[in-house]
Amino acid sequence: MSKGRLALQAPGETCTNTGAGEHVLLAPDDDMDVQAVMDWLRHFDVAGLYTRAIANSIDYVLDGARTGRYDLMAPDVHPGEKASVGAKLEYEVLRSFGLAKTRPLDTHIANVPVDIKATVGSNWAIPSEAHCQLCICTQIQIGRGRHRSWLVRAHRSWLYRGSGNRDGKRGLAVDARNQWSVPLYDWTSLPVNPLTLLTADQAGLVLAKRPGQEQRFGMMFRFLEGHIIPRSVITTVGAGRHDPLRRARNIRKHLAQDGLTLLCGKWRDQQELAAAHKITLGPEDWVALRLEEGQTHDG
Structure with missing residues (x-):
């Protein structure tokens, strides 16, 4: 049996x-x-x-x-x-x-x-x-x-x-x-870790020791445009480095040059902008989006 x-x-x-x-x-x-x-x-x-x-x-x-x-x-x-x-x-x-x-x-x-x-x-x-x-x-x-x-x-x-x-x-x-x-x-x-959506080459760039955190965060948000990025992913990409969350916030201007707006769920107005794109941001979530003309945020 x-x-x-x-x-x-x-x-x-x-x-x-x-x-x-x-x-x-x-x-x-x-x-x-x-x-x-x-x-x-x-x-x-x-x-x-x-x-x-x-x-x-x-x-x-x-x-x-x-x-x-x-x-x-x-x-x-x-x-x-x-x-x-x-x-x-x-x-x-x-x-x-x-x-x-x-x-x-x-x-x-x-x-x-x-x-x-x-x-x-x-x-x-x-x-x-x-x-x-x-x-x-x-x-x-x-x-x-x-x-x-x-x-x-x-x-x-x-x-x-x-x-x-x-x-x-x-x-x-x-x-x-x-x-x-x-x-x-x-x-x-189960939630999908967005890093698993990267190609092997993309993951190699995002998780490399060089260049610095801000450049690698910029690559990550460009590769994963429109995907929710939880806090755990930010700290993983910045593993062993100082203050990765602040480094992530610093890349807003760099992303803007490519037409991307970085939103953080910590702020109500940014949650509402994401919701307008049918994306629900938790308080520790991030997302890079292409906003329509006239849409702004105060972050």
Whole structure:
């Protein structure tokens, strides 16, 4: 029998867990804890908060402001670093939803213990303390730039037998995830780092040690005209250099010679100009645009 096709016990049958004792397997609709957590989550844009939390976790792992790295799939990113995105995500999720870190699992939602798990692969390592407990399981496909999450009670009967490691962690059976979990949101796109849109030659110029920051920022905004440039990209291009944000601001006059206007979301009037071009700027976002005649800003 393949690993992904276990002969699973179904809701209504008895789950034998030496830690929690024998208990009845519950379908999500009959599990009051599942319903309580789902009711609590309905007040949030779960997909949006998870998208930002994952993006922040990736930025944290890449540490672009020190390393100049911007692509988690690049060959200079160790597999262990990719895997650590999931560990960082736990804390980003707690912060995003205003949840406290508690024991024995990661947090409590609606007074229900919940473990927060994520994988950049195809399965999760469910620790022994989370067996038969509620877990939010997130799958991140870095190469395809997307993610999705489920809420599931990780019954021991629904975990792979004989696949546990020394810590007692076991994977969740695919059929259990498909049949007896509650999807929190479907596949959702992750933000694209605009530096990944550059050609190899363009990236080489923008991320080179020479010339100075202002010349390289100018090249970047010209190459990426109309693309939102978040603060993390500015600090990545200026990795290891002094005050890259000020250097970026200094290139406005140089871009103007090419007919480009540099807008920063810090200023309301510049947000409105970007919005007129159907671009939403966050408070730390930048974009280089060709404004129509008569459009100005005070930046």
